[in-house]
Amino acid sequence: MVEEKVRSALEKAREKVLEEKDYVMEVVRYLHEEFDGYAPPEALELAAHLLEVPPSRLYEIATFYSLYTLKKEAKHVISVCASLPCHVAGGREIIETLRKELGIDFGQVTPDGMFKLEEVGCLGRCDTSPNMMIDGTLYRNLTPEKVVAILEAYRKGVIE
């Protein structure tokens, strides 16, 4: 099962290669796709073995970059923009609402394992701030009311 996914990630990452090992980052990206949001250590190690690179190389990528992670800590990951353009345009209130509604702070997971809350630098959608992303889906022009409704939709499974 793991091996299948790793081989599939490798194949996709190798779709177009210009230089030897120019696709190492892509491997980690596709592992996240295969494993639905994370790259488990055993998959990283197998991928490193198949790539003929030290496992530390893939671990470094999976831990350095904010979109990548070694374990699935929650069903949904909320990445809310904490940067100034969002912050001054109502982002402050969005973050307050998220903290209050979820009862957790940045980097924490709700007790039911439903949500993890993360702050991100800038999502590059400052024309529709405040913004947040849940599992890669973008939510723009947020208001506290919208945030409450969106969380409710995830809780009820209306959005998977």
Add this chain to the structure above:
Amino acid sequence: MKIKVAADPKSVLEGSLEIANYFGYLSGVHHVQVDVERDANLGSCVGGILVDVGGEKYRVKDKKEAARLFVQGVILRKKVEDLVVKKVLPPEEARITQEVPIVKRNFGKYRDIDGYISLGGYEALKKALKMKPEKVVEEVKNSGLRGRGGAGFPTGLKWESALKEKSSEKFVVCNADEGEPGTFKDRVIIEEDPHALIEGMIISAYAVGASKGYIYIRGEYSDVAENLKKAISEAYDKGFLGEDILGSGFDFELVLRFGGGSYIAGEETALLESIEGRAARSRFKPPYPTQKGLFGKPTVVNNVETLVKVPWIILNGAEQYKKYGTESSPGTKLFSICGKANKRVVVELPLGVTLREIVYAYGEGVYGEGELAMVQTGGKAGTFVSKEKIDVKLDFDAVKEGVSLGSGAIVLIDDKSTFLDIALNVIEFFEHESCGKCTPCREGMFLMKKIVSKMVEEGKIDYDALQEIERIVLIMKDSSLCGLGQSVHNPMISLIRMLERGEVA
């Protein structure tokens, strides 16, 4: 009920569109239906904005007065005696710089490569392939084009230095890792005109003698990247990419690579590390990427906006490009207007445009109850500019007056934001994004966060501690490895100066 707001150029530059937007906001808040009209022929007045409510002419100085006029004049339909204007003057002319669509030339005009070709797409490539690479470099050099990612390095010089390198292999890389907060212009370019970017890259590769290229796009733009992927495959199908392009004997392979969510990956050497499959940590310079870049080979790294300008320059010539902008900063620049702005858009204006024009004519001032307090220009590592300095001309020289152009981010901030609120936001961002490789940056951020967090907790500003922050950012400026640590003094010092002048609380 009809409200007319003066919209002659002079009134616009004094913030009349902000007032017009505010009336719209108030009508929403009070659930009162009003028709707000912007009238360029209404006239003007001294010391405020001319407003006509039901035929009566008023002068409003600020939003407080506008709100009073709305409640008394519009809702209660009374005459507001003290706001009645004494003397109505004719509409007044003023210079408002108009948009020049060079980068935006094809926005909204095509859907696929055939559409792009029918607009004259890939003609610049055909022209360039008939020129000697040296000539292409010379044309770009003569245009005075400077990098649009933030640093403003002359593009032609960068290309020339790569062209001169003797190497069996060279690379061109497009930096589409747009992570500078308040900047979204490159995303809009990729959405609207991906082929101009590809054409610019092929020309740059031909000019410097590279046969391979990468577009490094941030992972957060994976939806946007679909458009680029499609465009690249179209360009391959039509023979603009691949072997023997248009029968010229020139080969060029182009591939897309994704970032993993890291601000510092936008720094060019960190970006190269990332393509090589490592953490995005900056390299020591020299050697510069043009000497020893990707996989140790000469490499040119250019921003999206820079590359999109190249086909235009090749087709229209350097002289034509230099007709716009200023002597030190020729051409146009995309500005991403955001934050508390009424209109959050990307505009393309000749350099030398004033901040006032961008803020009031294009951004239409700040939304809601607050008044404009300051603008952050150039990105998170850019400068805070107070309302008093809003007449500054924006170009690469503005930095001498303490205003950075950077990536063209224009973040409007209203007076609801306090010094501590902004300072903590800035520091938390950089502390989060510092890669940790060099000590001054890693420890400096940590220290500053501690200092400011303490002030936030105590709810008061400690001026001695601010001196300590100034000391830290200056040490970081002198001793950090890359632009991240080196430029934190921009926002911090400009913000502290505003506090000292009483321009922020």
